[in-house]
Amino acid sequence: MMRRYEIFADYFQFYLWDAGAKPSPPTDYTQDDLVHRIKSSLHVVVIQPLRNMDVPVSLELAETAPPIDLAEFDHVAETSLDLPSGRLEIHECTGGSIDILDVAPGTYRVRACFKGLDTLSEDGLDGDDRYLITLWPAPAAPLVVLKQYEDAR
Structure with missing residues (x-):
């Protein structure tokens, strides 16, 4: 199942969380959290786009790791x-x-894929950046960066 959204990424973030748990987003950010562009806490994952504007997000639910x-x-x-x-x-x-x-109900793996990051305007307000978030059932595992973006600006 794939859904598409336009999400206002104010403060360069939006959340995926358990609606029943009503978690509070984390506030204890480190430099590593900002570089990773994703942060997890109890019942919440923070996705950190490069723009604090409306960003296109596709969310996919999968049965296994695609x-x-x-x-x-x-x-x-x-x-x-x-x-x-x-x-x-x-x-x-x-x-x-x-x-x-x-x-x-259960534990899921969340994969956040960022695309078009080099298309952002000089002021960071416009661009053709896109975000694909994929979730599938999986045992809990540590955060891992599979590919690191190095912002050249």
Whole structure:
């Protein structure tokens, strides 16, 4: 299943979280968190786009880890998300809920793929950047960056 959204990434972030747990987004950011462009905490994953504007996001729910061609993306990172209620909520940082999807309760792997990052305007307000988020059931595992984007600006 694939869904598409325009998400306002205020403060360069938006969230995936368990709607039943009603978690608080983390506030204890490190430099590594900013470089990884993804951060996880109890029942929440923070995705950190390069723009704090409306960004196009595709969200895919898969049954198993889909293959990935790293050459297709500028940045790819994965982490785990526990969804005990089985209700995945996509939420803006300073806005509200974008969508709530019913999934099987459990732990999921979240893969965040960033594309078109070199298309951002000098002021960072415009660009053809796109974000693909894929979730599938998987045991909890540490955050890993599969491909690191180096911002040349």
